[in-house]
Amino acid sequence: MAERTIWGISVETSPLGRVSWPNEIKRIAVERVLEMGERIAMVAMELDAHENLVRKWCIAARRSRGETVAQQPRFAPVMIASDQPLASTVMICKLTIENATLEFPSNIAEDDLARLVRGLRGA
Structure with a gap:
C-alpha cells in the first residue's frame, strides 16, 4: 500500500488505487466546506479526490446532525417588474x-x- 500525508494525516492507497480516507480527513473537509464556506471543488482538489466524494461527506454530515439537504425551496419565485405594459401580440x-x-x-x-x-x- 502506498502512503501519503494530507493535512498532516497519513492516507493509504491500495495497489488498485483505492484510497482509504481517515475520518479525520473527512471531518476537516466537511468543516472547511460547511463552516468555513470553502468550495467543494477546491477542497477536493487539495485532497486529489473527486468532488462528488467530498459532497457525499458533507451530505452525510448534515444528515447525522438531523439536517435535511434541501431545507430551502428548490425554486425561487421570479417577479418581472416593468414600467411599460407587456405588448400583446395581435394577428x-x-x-x-x-x-x-x-x-x-x-x-x-x-x-x-x-x-x-x-x-x-x-x-
Missing part, C-alpha cells in the same frame, strides 16, 4: 369576398366585424 386576419379583401385585427369585436363584412359585400 392580422384577411377575408376575401369576390375581388375585395378585408384585413382586420384578430381581436376585433364580433359586431364590428359583422359591420365590416356587410360593408364589404355592399361595395
